[in-house]
Amino acid sequence: MLGLGVAGVAAAPLLQRGVEAVAKKDPTGLSGVLPAGGGFRYYSVTASVPHKGERDYRLKVDGLVERPAAYTLAELRAEPQTRLVRDVQCVTGWRVPDTPFEGVRLARLLDAAGVRPAARAVRFTCFDGAYSESLTLEQARRKDVLVALRMQDKPLGHAHGGPARLYVAPMYFYKSAKWLSGITLTDEVRPGYWEERGYDVDAWVGRSNGRDDAPTV
Numbered sequence: 001m002l003g004l005g006v007a008g009v010a011a012a013p014l015l016q017r018g019v020e021a022v023a024k025k026d027p028t029g030l031s032g033v034l035p036a037g038g039g040f041r042y043y044s045v046t047a048s049v050p051h052k053g054e055r056d057y058r059l060k061v062d063g064l065v066e067r068p069a070a071y072t073l074a075e076l077r078a079e080p081q082t083r084l085v086r087d088v089q090c091v092t093g094w095r096v097p098d099t100p101f102e103g104v105r106l107a108r109l110l111d112a113a114g115v116r117p118a119a120r121a122v123r124f125t126c127f128d129g130a131y132s133e134s135l136t137l138e139q140a141r142r143k144d145v146l147v148a149l150r151m152q153d154k155p156l157g158h159a160h161g162g163p164a165r166l167y168v169a170p171m172y173f174y175k176s177a178k179w180l181s182g183i184t185l186t187d188e189v190r191p192g193y194w195e196e197r198g199y200d201v202d203a204w205v206g207r208s209n210g211r212d213d214a215p216t217v
């Protein structure tokens with residue numbers, strides 16, 4: 001997996017013109033190698049993703065909760081916002097230092113929903129219809145895990161998973177599910193898209209990125 005990713009990045013200049021066509025043929029997303037502004041690559045495991053905005057975006061919170069909810073963007077913006085500046089690290093090798101993300105702490109949304117005692121994990125689903133992610137409940141409650149509405153001090157653009165994505169600051173960027181549409185409390189961790197394909201569920205980048213930060217429980 002890592003080998004393929006590095007090869008893909010190295011081949012980027014050759015692929016630039018044809019990258020869209022290539023991406024459509026590559027369900028792994030490893031062809032998302034078009035260098036983007038600020039050192040980011042845009043990754044998507046699907047060839048196209050619908051646009052959602054003010055009118056039709058909803059973030060559902062359900063599963064093992066007392067009060068299921070569906071947030072509009074305006075409602076998410078009305079919550080207290082937290083800004084974090086950390087390094088972004090993809091497992092295929094690229095890294096973008098000091099990237100600001102801003103949004104609502106996931107712990108806040110979990111508390112508002114009233115997590116039932118049987119819940120042990122959180123599953124995240126996306127309106128691309130394919131990607132998913134997961135965290136243990138303890139990980140999900142950390143202060144450095146956000147539902148991000150802004151990135152690089154701008155509203156989150158569609159290519160980066162807008163209007164809202166998960167942002168798991170202390171872990172590899174594949175944990176930060178783009179186009180986030182569902183937060184489901186479950187009784188055990190259900191492996192996400194890449195985790196079913198061999199990536200670790202616990203994707204800590206390292207202590208320097210805040211691993212020893214206390215959870216907010």
Ligand SMILES: Nc1nc2c(c(=O)[nH]1)N[C@H]1C(S)=C(S)[C@@H](COP(=O)(O)O)O[C@H]1N2
Pocket residue numbers: 029040041042043044045046089090091126128131159160161173174175176177178179
């Ligand atoms: N829905 C969705 N989220 C996703 C992915 C994806 O393919 N689909 N790729 C993941 C991976 S592997 C990385 S490195 C980052 C890339 O985010 P970016 O496209 O904003 O750079 O998103 C993560 N979240």
Ligand SMILES: [Mo]
Pocket residue numbers: 043090091092173174
């Ligand atoms: Mo990644």
